[in-house]
Amino acid sequence: MNKNNSIFESRAQGNLKKRHRVSKIWRSSFFLSTTIGIFSLVILLFSIINQAFGYVIVENNVDPASLSSMPLQSLEREELISILQENVSKNRFKTIQRDNPVEELKRSELVGLVTSEIIKPTTLKSYFLIPSLTNKAEIIRTQQDEFPNAVVQFRSWISPSFLTDPLSTNPDTTGIRTALLGSLWIIVVTVIIAFPIGIGAAIYLEEYSSNNWLSRIIKTNIDNLAGIPSIVYGLLGLAIFVRGLNLITSGAFIGIDQSNGRTILSAALTMSLLILPLIIINAQEAIRAVPSSLRQASYGLGATRLQTIWYHVLPAAMPGILTGTILAVSRAIGETAPLILVGASSFINKDPSGLFSNFTVLPIQIYNWTTRPQAEFRNVAAASILVLLIVLLTLNTAAILLRNHFSKNKAA
Amino acid sequence: MTENKNQPIITVKDLSIFYKTFRAVKNVDLEIFENKITAIIGPSGCGKSTVLRSFNRMNDFIPGASIQGNILFHDKNIYDEDVDPVQVRRMIGMVFQKPNPFPKSIYENIAWGAKMNGFSGNMDDLVEKTLQDAALWDEVKDELNKNALSLSGGQQQRLCIARALAVKPEIILMDEPCSALDPIATLKIEDLMRELSHNYSIIIVTHNMQQAARASDMTAFFTMDEDRAGVMVEYGLTTQIFTNPKNKQTEDYITGRFG
Numbered sequence A: 001m002n003k004n005n006s007i008f009e010s011r012a013q014g015n016l017k018k019r020h021r022v023s024k025i026w027r028s029s030f031f032l033s034t035t036i037g038i039f040s041l042v043i044l045l046f047s048i049i050n051q052a053f054g055y056v057i058v059e060n061n062v063d064p065a066s067l068s069s070m071p072l073q074s075l076e077r078e079e080l081i082s083i084l085q086e087n088v089s090k091n092r093f094k095t096i097q098r099d100n101p102v103e104e105l106k107r108s109e110l111v112g113l114v115t116s117e118i119i120k121p122t123t124l125k126s127y128f129l130i131p132s133l134t135n136k137a138e139i140i141r142t143q144q145d146e147f148p149n150a151v152v153q154f155r156s157w158i159s160p161s162f163l164t165d166p167l168s169t170n171p172d173t174t175g176i177r178t179a180l181l182g183s184l185w186i187i188v189v190t191v192i193i194a195f196p197i198g199i200g201a202a203i204y205l206e207e208y209s210s211n212n213w214l215s216r217i218i219k220t221n222i223d224n225l226a227g228i229p230s231i232v233y234g235l236l237g238l239a240i241f242v243r244g245l246n247l248i249t250s251g252a253f254i255g256i257d258q259s260n261g262r263t264i265l266s267a268a269l270t271m272s273l274l275i276l277p278l279i280i281i282n283a284q285e286a287i288r289a290v291p292s293s294l295r296q297a298s299y300g301l302g303a304t305r306l307q308t309i310w311y312h313v314l315p316a317a318m319p320g321i322l323t324g325t326i327l328a329v330s331r332a333i334g335e336t337a338p339l340i341l342v343g344a345s346s347f348i349n350k351d352p353s354g355l356f357s358n359f360t361v362l363p364i365q366i367y368n369w370t371t372r373p374q375a376e377f378r379n380v381a382a383a384s385i386l387v388l389l390i391v392l393l394t395l396n397t398a399a400i401l402l403r404n405h406f407s408k409n410k411a412a
Numbered sequence B: 001m002t003e004n005k006n007q008p009i010i011t012v013k014d015l016s017i018f019y020k021t022f023r024a025v026k027n028v029d030l031e032i033f034e035n036k037i038t039a040i041i042g043p044s045g046c047g048k049s050t051v052l053r054s055f056n057r058m059n060d061f062i063p064g065a066s067i068q069g070n071i072l073f074h075d076k077n078i079y080d081e082d083v084d085p086v087q088v089r090r091m092i093g094m095v096f097q098k099p100n101p102f103p104k105s106i107y108e109n110i111a112w113g114a115k116m117n118g119f120s121g122n123m124d125d126l127v128e129k130t131l132q133d134a135a136l137w138d139e140v141k142d143e144l145n146k147n148a149l150s151l152s153g154g155q156q157q158r159l160c161i162a163r164a165l166a167v168k169p170e171i172i173l174m175d176e177p178c179s180a181l182d183p184i185a186t187l188k189i190e191d192l193m194r195e196l197s198h199n200y201s202i203i204i205v206t207h208n209m210q211q212a213a214r215a216s217d218m219t220a221f222f223t224m225d226e227d228r229a230g231v232m233v234e235y236g237l238t239t240q241i242f243t244n245p246k247n248k249q250t251e252d253y254i255t256g257r258f259g
């Protein structure tokens, strides 16, 4: 008894120490991987936020107080228009009238116009968040020494007016509305095109096609398509949609006067091509994961194939299909390269108004701004990145809510 | 012999079933009688489920499955070109080994199949009637909107039977319907089968000798030949098969000296 015990202990101990050591090493390396991942994310977010907020030293070209005794925001539309007329040159006013007739503008838009055309606030120097928090005295001293006519303000580069103002070449007055609307238009149209086609293809491949060599080749190729670099889709879109189908994508076939095919429609079609393989693959997986007992139950009751798919397979697969769509849309919304090829404008301040409008999108604006020399554009770019992230999170949240709605029906 | 009094509702003639090139069932001849409970017994892998699925063309969904021979239902071969398998399944319903209610409410589980079959009468009445026929009404009448998956296994299986009844089939196929159930739930289903046999013909595959002996009128005993193909060894009245089997293999099996 005693002897057995000690044998047990001596053998067990030897193994145990080694095993514990090995498991400890693995455990800490897994932990390290997780930490590195999270740490990089935090750094990324931090550096964006750091650039999107901070002190600025601003100088106004014209003192707002000299235009009106009251703050601009509280003026009526007519007063704002007359201020505009009195303070800009005749030619400039004509140009403004041609781009955006002032009579049709809202009050907030007029305030923006007066600010950008007359007051012309210029940011002389901008600071990131960290120096702003730690070094305020220094910033104020710089302003007093170097820019005695200017003022120091704390600025959040992302603001309501940043979201609602159109693009402009001035980092102080530019908004992101044009690009934001462009991104939203393209995503919505893309989903409308790609979602039904993707699900349809997945249903055909999983529920109808027989398992012969042809369908196997098709399936393998769809997997490969998902891995093709997005720029290739851009080239395809340029050749097919922008050039080849010019008559359709420009809207000329319904009499829209638009000389080129560089439209929302072309972009959305290209994006649909890009995300179709992702949607198909994920939908196939989801459909395959539907238990066969469910199909049997339905067929056993004398249901047709279509009824079985429509009432049982699709609802059961929907959470998985939506997850795949979330991933695909998240990819599409951040894509830049293919859209540059199909002709996103790098500068445009007219809102997209339909399928046949020219457009720009958030990632392209971000890219443009980061390549500008003025330091303020980096702040603007950081703010747009935040907007892009928020759009992404909002879309994902909506899709997740939808998914949970479907999952709830399935739960016991 | 009593079996000759009735007209057969299904006549199986020289049936062989293949999975690709593997012959799973070989040369079966069998007659199923109206309003009787027919049990199919035999060792695992002898092709009981395969034969049962061939009665309502559920084998059509298995890639590579094919049949030879005829299965006549009301004297019409259900494998004829002009027969729509969906129509066959509406007349010959099926209850599976594992309860598989739809992940919907109890009510919808029953209403769905009827709706798909073009039922246009009063749905509430139909649901109540079939649940009563399936001896489930008293247990669920106050919670018809509850998710069917929250029922117990035995209740789920009776719901699946009720669901099959709502389509108004003539025959109900059951593949080991009680194998996932406890003895009490099993007895309930057996009583139910007895009740249902007044209006329906039932074919049941079972591994449970007592169940076959207790609950069935006719028994078919299958086994495998040397190629692992399933063959029918003996078919007759249940009382005769269990008390006075003609075949040595049948006797060995039912007395537990086999498999």
Ligand SMILES: Nc1ncnc2c1ncn2[C@@H]1O[C@H](COP(=O)(O)OP(=O)(O)OP(=O)(O)O)[C@@H](O)[C@H]1O
Pocket: B019, B024, B043, B044, B045, B046, B047, B048, B049, B050, B051, B062, B228
């Ligand atoms: N889908 C299938 N594809 C290929 N072979 C199959 C398939 N289903 C069954 N078989 C084969 O057919 C034979 C009969 O199978 P079946 O399921 O009909 O047996 P069973 O009598 O129901 O057995 P059990 O009592 O275990 O349920 C077995 O050899 C099995 O391997």
Ligand SMILES: [Mg+2]
Pocket: B048, B049, B050, B175
């Ligand atoms: Mg079986």
